Amino acid sequence: LTGIADEALIAVDTVMDRIAGLAEPTLRLGVTGLSRSGKTVFITALVHNLLHGGRLPLFEPQKTGRLRHAYLEPQPDDAVPRFQYEDHVAALVKERVWPESTRAISEMRLTVDYDAGSFMNRLFSGGRLSLDIVDYPGEWLLDLPLLGKDFEAFSREAIELARLPIRAKLAEPFLARLQTIEADKTASESDARELATLFTDYLRACRADELALSTLPPGRFLMPGDLEGSPALTFSPLLPSDGSPARDSLRAMMGRRYEAYKSHVVRPFFREHITRLDRQIVLIDAMQAMNAGADAVVDLERALTGLMECFRQGRFNAMTGLFSRKIDRLLIAATKADHIHHESHERLEAIVKRLVDKASQRASYHGAEVATLAMAAVRATREGTVQQNGHALPVISGVPIAGETIGDETFDGQARTAIFPGDLPPDPDAIFTRGKDGEPAHPIRFVRFRPPAVETTANGAALSLPHIRLDRAMQFLLGDRLV
Numbered sequence: 201l202t203g204i205a206d207e208a209l210i211a212v213d214t215v216m217d218r219i220a221g222l223a224e225p226t227l228r229l230g231v232t233g234l235s236r237s238g239k240t241v242f243i244t245a246l247v248h249n250l251l252h253g254g255r256l257p258l259f260e261p262q263k264t265g266r267l268r269h270a271y272l273e274p275q276p277d278d279a280v281p282r283f284q285y286e287d288h289v290a291a292l293v294k295e296r297v298w299p300e301s302t303r304a305i306s307e308m309r310l311t312v313d314y315d316a317g318s319f320m321n322r323l324f325s326g327g328r329l330s331l332d333i334v335d336y337p338g339e340w341l342l343d344l345p346l347l348g349k350d351f352e353a354f355s356r357e358a359i360e361l362a363r364l365p366i367r368a369k370l371a372e373p374f375l376a377r378l379q380t381i382e383a384d385k386t387a388s389e390s391d392a393r394e395l396a397t398l399f400t401d402y403l404r405a406c407r408a409d410e411l412a413l414s415t416l417p418p419g420r421f422l423m424p425g426d427l428e429g430s431p432a433l434t435f436s437p438l439l440p441s442d443g444s445p446a447r448d449s450l451r452a453m454m455g456r457r458y459e460a461y462k463s464h465v466v467r468p469f470f471r472e473h474i475t476r477l478d479r480q481i482v483l484i485d486a487m488q489a490m491n492a493g494a495d496a497v498v499d500l501e502r503a504l505t506g507l508m509e510c511f512r513q514g515r516f517n518a519m520t521g522l523f524s525r526k527i528d529r530l531l532i533a534a535t536k537a538d539h540i541h542h543e544s545h546e547r548l549e550a551i552v553k554r555l556v557d558k559a560s561q562r563a564s565y566h567g568a569e570v571a572t573l574a575m576a577a578v579r580a581t582r583e584g585t586v587q588q589n590g591h592a593l594p595v596i597s598g599v600p601i602a603g604e605t606i607g608d609e610t611f612d613g614q615a616r617t618a619i620f621p622g623d624l625p626p627d628p629d630a631i632f633t634r635g636k637d638g639e640p641a642h643p644i645r646f647v648r649f650r651p652p653a654v655e656t657t658a659n660g661a662a663l664s665l666p667h668i669r670l671d672r673a674m675q676f677l678l679g680d681r682l683v
């Protein structure tokens with residue numbers, strides 16, 4: 201019954217949205233990716249470029265001079281936190297530090313007035329489009345498969361993954377405690393908390409920089425949003441046992457909490473947010489995974505497969521039992537391309553395509569257009585060449601963040617420095633090859649740079665933030681709705 205009621209509500213919502221949309225056309229754009237993939241920076245840069253008439257030669261509406269005016273408006277959903285655009289811009293532009301990353305869902309509305317060329321748009325929209333941007337952690341999406349799994353299946357798979365060679369060491373304290381805990385005895389809150397903490401610590405350790413493993417569900421264990429410490433997050437997988445658990449056992453309690461997590465956290469998230477999206481961008485940090493080695497790349501691929509699953513219509517409906525609006529464009533983009541020389545940008549793009557092809561091998565996206573891209577939402581570097589032993593080496597330069605190091609040199613956050621980042625492999629398959637002694641086969645010299653100084657006009661107004669191919673992303677995601 202709940203399923204039917206859900207569907208009816210969503211159908212009513214969709215109709216209401218459509219009716220509202222006739223008077224005022226809207227586009228709901230989802231922005232996701234695992235933590236630190238660049239969501240906050242992407243949204244801030246996109247909005248800043250639209251508001252300040254950025255250099256966007258590949259964004260048709262801008263190129264053809266049809267964009268008239270872009271402005272912020274109150275978002276339509278009062279219960280969702282607003283994306284803190286103003287704070288993020290102040291950090292990037294005034295202080296030249298990277299803004300605070302996404303920790304939960306947030307939303308903002310940007311409205312664009314444009315000269316409508318198409319008859320339909322002139323007639324119905326008067327040349328106005330409201331863009332609702334929804335920012336949310338990719339970790340939460342990876343919970344989708346849980347909806348189709350009971351506690352036993354979840355436990356079995358989570359423990360299997362924890363025992364994989366690359367994870368086993370990190371999972372050791374958790375796995376060891378699982379062996380000793382008496383899950384069929386009467387439950388105690390402290391046992392539940394202890395296991396949940398050990399399990400969360402293990403998931404968190406997997407994300408540490410040098411390992412860069414993508415995450416595993418449950419997504420809220422790493423990105424709890426406002427649920428931190430609640431019983432729905434205080435559970436963990438358990439080793440199997442024979443027979444059915446006693447009602448007051450730890451096993452029964454963990455099972456109940458797992459089900460509560462699904463019904464109170466996962467389903468509402470999909471129902472209230474994901475079903476209403478029109479378009480989606482998924483950001484990935486491919487270079488970080490490559491720097492951590494082939495195992496991390498395989499892991500990223502697994503996460504990407506999971507993320508993309510959520511946008512396959514048939515699959516989504518089957519798993520959630522929810523009826524969703526159709527996402528008609530899906531963009532998978534590698535961010536931070538300003539860390540490599542432009543000669544390697546095509547290679548990075550080939551790598552993203554390779555990851556996506558593998559991830560979507562069995563998937564069909566029923567008419568949804570899927571595209572891939574390498575970009576930098578904010579370009580923190582410039583390019584140049586230096587002569588070394590008679591060869592011209594392509595380098596990038598920028599201001600490394602205070603405390604960054606290369607070799608034994610530590611930077612102070614002020615001086616501009618040129619580095620040779622290294623090349624990406626010409627054959628995208630090479631990212632899956634293992635280096636010697638567990639070293640990554642294709643490391644990139646990766647230094648974190650400060651955000652760039654933004655040019656200002658004569659009267660001191662800030663011009664837009666520099667980027668690489670952000671305009672291509674915008675053309676794919678928005679261009680056709682501004683004709």
Ligand code: GDP
Binds near residue numbers: 237579
């Ligand atoms: P989120 O967790 O997905 O919201 O990630 P953020 O947008 O906060 O980005 C995480 C970090 O990646 C930032 O603090 C920056 O250091 C870096 N970053 C993100 N986007 C870019 C980019 O376009 N260029 C550069 N150079 N760094 C970026």
